[in-house]
Amino acid sequence: MRTLEEVVSRVFGVEPQSLDESSSPESVEGWDSMGHVNLVTALEQHFNVSIDIDDVMEMGSVGKIREILVAYGVRA
């Protein structure tokens, strides 16, 4: 099982080490609205969950994503 950082790094093509809990659209290149859709698709596939649109809109940073995934019962 890959970690959340690995999924994010893979979607945007950045190094996993460069990410932390505060990483967000402001700090990660490619994390624009289209990138966000790609990220959600990748998260849904990788962790086998279907994420509510409310939650999709809330996923503003790696830390926030982790919080939401945990609420879905995912060990991220």
Next chain:
Amino acid sequence: MEEQGDHRKKGAADEVEAQRLVYRELKASGRTAEAHAALNRLVELDPSGGTATFAHRERAKLGEVGERPVRIAILSSYVLDPLVPFLDVECRRAGLTPAFYVAPFNQYTQEVLNQSSGLYAFGPEIVFVALDLEDLFPAVRRVPSVDDLARGRAEIRGTVAGLVQELHARSTALIVVHELTFTGSSPHGILDNRRGDGLSRWTEDVNHDLAEDLGAQAHAFLLPLRQVLGRAGNERGQSRKLFYMARMRHTDGALRELASYSMRYVKPLKGLTRKCVVVDLDGTLWGGVVGEVGPDGIQLGPVAPGIEFVDFQEALLNLTKRGILLAVCSKNNPDDVMPVLREHKHMVLREEHFAAVRINWRNKAENLREIAEELNIGLDSFVFLDDNPVERELIRQMLPQVLTIELPRDASQYRPTLENLSDFELLALTKEDEQRASQYRANRQRQALELSSGSLDDYLHSLEIRAEIARAEGHHVPRLVQMLNKTNQFNTTTRRYQTPEIERFVASPDHRVYVLEVADRFGEHGLVGSAIVRRERDAWRIDNVLLSCRVMGLSVETVLLKRIYDAARLHDAARLVGEFIPTAKNGPTADFYRRHGFQLAGEVDGAQAWTLDPRVDRIEDPAWIAVKTTGE
């Protein structure tokens, strides 16, 4: 089991990460071409939308180094930007360097109508028009009445026809309109197809209208989106959630299929249509080794195992109806193989279906080179099908310009593998395409005659060549455009004109477009040559002369030139100017003007200008050609 799967996934993920590192290193050290190649490899390893997007973004930063540019525009009523990275991947795979323009979301009408829009400033060669049924006719989401549906159908037809017409008036681009799909469930449930206001039949009708309207125009196509989405699995290919989130409609899987299918339009537009399929025999056209089990022991027949090979042969035969040539290259003894080709009850492909046959124990690369020479077509038009990975690797290494297909181990996948290739598409099917296979057969007879003739002159006379030359008319345009876009060897300027330009030349009083049809005692060659001439104040400028490789070496090009010369003389032109632009492939044309008495007058931007004074110099038709001239 599961753990093993996870290991495999992990291994693949590591490979992707490693490839990303390779890319970063190459980028950092400024090795741009290699960095592009590393991105090509990366998207093959990881076909996800995220990685395709990453690669697309990186290429913009790297700067382009590739050749063969193509300009692709997308107009849509929903967000189709995510298609671009996938199309980018497909274009690179085909050796193209693409540039994209995606019109702002839902502004397709303004973009088309406004002459100074970003679309026209971009200058596309191909425009994809993707409109969603729900956007064009929102009533479809509730229960529309019969009247609503009739009105909606007429409106949609009018809207699409208008868009295509306006687009075509302002651009020479090929226009590809997506079919309209109804993605929801019918509000009528299972009663839908028994009602006058049923939505599935109505959707059929709407698309039927579009097919009819677009089918009547050479520059416009209807992309079968429903078939494409079906391949991705409708349920998984469309996502309402993506629509709610981002006004997108298709998932990664569907976008990948759509990008791949879109290449069926891009490739023929760019002259990348493959012309010849070379097949192996044992394990490819039938199961088993005929040299060991004999003709009766091979797997080939109406039941499995064997039916999968019959099915595959039928798909190959279907290709010949589009003018694709077949050839055999097999390591075998001819005595073992020929009885199968000639007599096996279940062979679909027979000796006469193959334009060239090489059954021997020599290196396959050598055989392919020889076949290319015999058929007079470039190796870059070849597709190679062989079940043996060693042979495939040999051809990949020795002849990288040949498209070597990774034939799956499971023969039941042969037919779909062949049918999924986007390399055999034509923008129009001409009479010449349908007859091509029989023309190559006649060629073999000609070659036999050549070997038995005493001299070249005797041979040429004995062919009884007839050439007919005429001014081009509207019905010649599809074949002209096809030749202009795929002829490389005998082509003076390699200008790749498209339908709208040729239509304009044919209608223009300042241009003359000539077409040449050739026949001989073995059969018709069809329309095999053309010339485009522009009349200037005191000179006639020959913009392009081309000749199909099938008739090279017969001097029929002289007939074309003689005709232009006659017309120029008649109109008292002071100069006849022939342009020549050298390319990597048109060496056979380099001395065309010189050997007809033209003088090299100068060179501008790589284009040579050769001149001749029609009032003084002479051009004669070859003695062995009976020329018929129609029209002025």
